[in-house]
Amino acid sequence: MLFLVPTPIGNLGDITARAIEVLRSVDVIACEDTRHSGNLLRHLQISKPLVSYHEHNEARRTAELIGRLGAGEKVAIITDAGMPGISDPGHRLLRACQERGLPYTVLPGPSALLTALIGSGFDAERFFYGGFLPVKSGGRERELRAAAERDETTVFFESPHRILKTLAAGAGIFGDRQLCVARELTKTFEEFRRGTAAGLLDHYSAHPAKGEIVLIVAGR
Numbered sequence: 001m002l003f004l005v006p007t008p009i010g011n012l013g014d015i016t017a018r019a020i021e022v023l024r025s026v027d028v029i030a031c032e033d034t035r036h037s038g039n040l041l042r043h044l045q046i047s048k049p050l051v052s053y054h055e056h057n058e059a060r061r062t063a064e065l066i067g068r069l070g071a072g073e074k075v076a077i078i079t080d081a082g083m084p085g086i087s088d089p090g091h092r093l094l095r096a097c098q099e100r101g102l103p104y105t106v107l108p109g110p111s112a113l114l115t116a117l118i119g120s121g122f123d124a125e126r127f128f129y130g131g132f133l134p135v136k137s138g139g140r141e142r143e144l145r146a147a148a149e150r151d152e153t154t155v156f157f158e159s160p161h162r163i164l165k166t167l168a169a170g171a172g173i174f175g176d177r178q179l180c181v182a183r184e185l186t187k188t189f190e191e192f193r194r195g196t197a198a199g200l201l202d203h204y205s206a207h208p209a210k211g212e213i214v215l216i217v218a219g220r
Contacts, residue, residue, distance in 0.1 A: 002069055002097050003076040004090055006083040006109030010186035012043060014110045020044055022107065026074040030065060032089060036080050053077060053089050062093050069102050081212075083111045087131050087157055116182035116214035117155055119192045123219055126152040133158050133166060133215070140166060144173050147217045154217040160209045167204065170197030170217075178218040184211040 003022045008014040023029060023046050030053035031037035037050060053061050065075055077084050077093060084090030097104045117124050130147070133156045134140045144166070147154035158166055163181070170179065180194045181204070189211075193200065 001074050002065075002093065002102065002104035003074070004084045004094065004104070004106040005076045005078050006107060006111065007037075007040060007078050007081055008186065009081045009110045009112045009115065010184065010190075012040070014186060015040075015044070016107065016109050019107055019109060020046070023048065023076055023078075026076040028065075028068065028073065028075055030061065030075060030077040030089075030093070032078075032080045037078060040078075053093075055089065058089055058092050062096050065093060066096050066100065066102070069097065070100070081110070081112070083109065083113075086111065086113060086129075110186070112157070112182075112185055112212065112214055113155055115185050116180075116192075116216055117153065119182055119185075120153075120180035120194070120216040121192075122153045122178070122180065122216055124153065126219075128152055128154045130154060130156045132156070133162070135162070137165070137169070141169050141173070144170055144217075148173050148177065148220070150217075150219055152219045154219075156215045156217075158213045158215045160211060160213055163209050163213055163215070164201065164204060166215065167197050167201040171201055173197070174217065177220075180216040180218075181209065182214040182216065183209055185214070187211070 005019050028049045030051050032054045034050045034052055077090050079088040174197045179197055182192050184190050
């Protein structure tokens with residue numbers, strides 16, 4: 001059986017009792033960074049074999065884990081934070097289970113995407129998730145222009161190192177449209193800051209953003 005187990009996006013108290021129970025019961029835990037996940041497991045007083053599972057070894061490791069699942073082992077997959085499969089490893093392994101008829105389940109739990117969307121106060125009945133914004137300026141601007149044309153709310157992940165470039169591009173695209181920068185979610189300095197792209201650019205130019213960022217764009 002494969003278990004997709006979400007982990008806290010900041011506050012360690014957000015892990016569920018069921019997630020802890022599953023992590024204690026499996027034979028092996030696949031994770032993005034064994035050092036990072038090792039710290040979480042030590043906090044939870046869980047000792048299990050860890051194998052790395054990330055974008056650079058997904059293909060090889062998927063075959064290995066499918067072999068273990070086929071032999072009847074219980075495997076959990078976790079990421080550094082949040083729900084496996086959302087801009088993080090997990091999708092390939094789940095699809096491999098589906099193709100081979102192997103059992104799997106997905107535990108509910110922490111998600112930066114949904115936490116930021118709800119916290120923005122923008123319409124959450126219909127929304128578009130665009131993943132991480134492209135690193136190159138041309139691709140980034142295409143995604144922002146597409147968001148400007150949508151009636152529904154748009155959600156992106158962004159790096160604190162690129163947020164100023166994104167807001168500068170957005171200032172010429174969104175005009176008076178409301179945006180929200182959600183960062184440090186569930187942590188001590190959690191912030192949901194709303195405003196125009198130009199206003200947010202002024203703020204973060206004077207107060208550099210730290211921590212992982214979710215950028216939410218109100219619908220047209």
